[in-house]
Amino acid sequence: MAVIRDTMAEFDLFQPASIDDALALKRRYGKTSWALAGGLDSLDWFKDRIKRPEVVIDLSAVESMRGIRETDDADGVEIGAMTTLTEVAEHAGILSRFGLLADAASKVATPQIRNQGTIGGNVTQDTRCWYYRGGWPCYRAGGNICYADTPTAINREHALFESNRCVAVNPSDTAPALVALDAKFVIMGGGGEKVVDAEDYFITPAKDITRMTILEPGELLTSIRIPGTWAGARFYFEKVRDRQAWDFPLVNIASAMKVSGNTIEDIRLVVNAVGPRPLRLTDVERQLKGQSVTEEVGQAAGELALLGARPLQHNAYKIPLMRNLVKRAIRGTGARA
Amino acid sequence: MKHLLNLSVNGEPVEVAVPLHHTLLEVLREDLRLTGTKHGCELGECGTCTVLVDGEPVLSCLALPIELEGTEITTVEGLTKDGRAHPLQIAFAETGAAQCGYCTPGILLAAKALLGRNPRPTRLEIQEALAGNLCRCTGYIQILQAVERAAAADPADYTKPISV
Numbered sequence A: 001m002a003v004i005r006d007t008m009a010e011f012d013l014f015q016p017a018s019i020d021d022a023l024a025l026k027r028r029y030g031k032t033s034w035a036l037a038g039g040l041d042s043l044d045w046f047k048d049r050i051k052r053p054e055v056v057i058d059l060s061a062v063e064s065m066r067g068i069r070e071t072d073d074a075d076g077v078e079i080g081a082m083t084t085l086t087e088v089a090e091h092a093g094i095l096s097r098f099g100l101l102a103d104a105a106s107k108v109a110t111p112q113i114r115n116q117g118t119i120g121g122n123v124t125q126d127t128r129c130w131y132y133r134g135g136w137p138c139y140r141a142g143g144n145i146c147y148a149d150t151p152t153a154i155n156r157e158h159a160l161f162e163s164n165r166c167v168a169v170n171p172s173d174t175a176p177a178l179v180a181l182d183a184k185f186v187i188m189g190g191g192g193e194k195v196v197d198a199e200d201y202f203i204t205p206a207k208d209i210t211r212m213t214i215l216e217p218g219e220l221l222t223s224i225r226i227p228g229t230w231a232g233a234r235f236y237f238e239k240v241r242d243r244q245a246w247d248f249p250l251v252n253i254a255s256a257m258k259v260s261g262n263t264i265e266d267i268r269l270v271v272n273a274v275g276p277r278p279l280r281l282t283d284v285e286r287q288l289k290g291q292s293v294t295e296e297v298g299q300a301a302g303e304l305a306l307l308g309a310r311p312l313q314h315n316a317y318k319i320p321l322m323r324n325l326v327k328r329a330i331r332g333t334g335a336r337a
Numbered sequence B: 001m002k003h004l005l006n007l008s009v010n011g012e013p014v015e016v017a018v019p020l021h022h023t024l025l026e027v028l029r030e031d032l033r034l035t036g037t038k039h040g041c042e043l044g045e046c047g048t049c050t051v052l053v054d055g056e057p058v059l060s061c062l063a064l065p066i067e068l069e070g071t072e073i074t075t076v077e078g079l080t081k082d083g084r085a086h087p088l089q090i091a092f093a094e095t096g097a098a099q100c101g102y103c104t105p106g107i108l109l110a111a112k113a114l115l116g117r118n119p120r121p122t123r124l125e126i127q128e129a130l131a132g133n134l135c136r137c138t139g140y141i142q143i144l145q146a147v148e149r150a151a152a153a154d155p156a157d158y159t160k161p162i163s164v
Helices: A019-032 A043-045 A083-092 A092-097 A099-106 A110-117 A119-124 A174-180 A280-289 A295-305 A318-331 B024-031 B087-095 B106-115 B123-129 B141-152
Strands: A012-014 A033-036 A055-058 A067-071 A077-080 A184-189 A192-197 A219-226 A234-240 A251-260 A264-271 B002-009 B011-018 B048-054 B056-059 B072-074
Touching: A019 A033, A019 A055, A019 A184, A019 A219, A019 B141, A067 A092, A077 A092, A077 B141, A083 A092, A083 A099, A083 A119, A092 A099, A099 A174, A099 A234, A099 A251, A110 B056, A119 A174, A119 A219, A119 B087, A174 A264, A234 A318, A251 A318, A251 B048, A264 A295, A264 A318, A280 A295, A295 A318, B002 B024, B011 B024, B024 B048, B056 B106, B087 B106, B106 B123, B106 B141, B123 B141
Parallel strands: A012 A055, A033 A055, B002 B072
Antiparallel strands: A067 A077, A077 A219, A184 A192, A184 A219, A234 A251, A251 A264, B002 B011, B048 B056, B048 B072
């Protein structure tokens, strides 16, 4: 695969100023076009010549896709998809009500990447499986083999759950936080506006092995709405990675918990980088309702969370890692009796 | 096809005809001959191509110049004033914070952005601000010390000559 790297192949660039214009361009150029947000994922693909769109639709001039607004829903916020991760991490309202999301956004990559990368791009980014990113003709690239799941494959970062032929994982840090906050994703397309639960935005290879999200080629994620439901809840976010900067998660966890006295009234538990989409631990959540916040309950939740995990050759370490993250999300990291 | 862009680099307006798929890094180095900005990993890991856009650090290898019309771009060449070195540059030279020097332009700019919003950062705040910049020689200690040294100096102090 001798290709030119470091510089991009030529493309035609459009800078629409409105969502309607962006959608019209997507309709006109179809599969030869590519919607560009912050560019951190996209330019990497273009430089490697693995994705070669003829037309790039640069969304940076669509003002209505930028910024953070209060919504009519009490305590809710709406975040434009083109809002940078730095803005999300530093926004006063998000910090005070949805610290979980601010925490997750602040742990993405590096200061430079957070200044350029957008929330929409962070949740819509493609997987980092290096066989796929390296241009190998795998299932996800339209081929008929998974190079990460052969006897000699290097698959330390790959999936424990929900894999189907492809074993790549979703690498986003903000996605699990948004699922835990019951966020809604606003999608615009030919049929107008569509609002889906954050959880349903992400898909597994069983649904479409070439995509990570439900976004169809003619659609755009335009904003993310966070309802007031979990404002001020007890949050926990932890990201485990090889380096404390830049790196993608080996496993991350986002939880939101409503606790009365020491009893869990309601909880959301979401783990990412262990499967093709953020994994909401619905069974564990159900078991935890009405339980006390204790070491034992956390331990039992961790055991339950790992039921059905199927490790590959080199990623079995993710099992105790995820088990302990679930426990820590419930009982916190301080010393407990 | 080339496209005429109006950029502002180091306080000067520049008009430059470039293909739109060229990154800011390519335009700075090859069209504007500002080779202080270094070409590194090209995918966002190393930070050596860091420049400031409206005072905040960004990766020039992953930025399209057309998006930056109307902003103020600062490269390492823009740190000096009237032929005199920026206090950060003096501190880096005096502390021995550069060995091969390849990461230095990006680190100077990331540090400048930090000192701009936080003139007296803690060691941890400096580490966080420089987390996006790899250095393969120094082990970072002298770099952190140099930023602390510059923070302790008068930030407006350009009195020392450029050759230290």
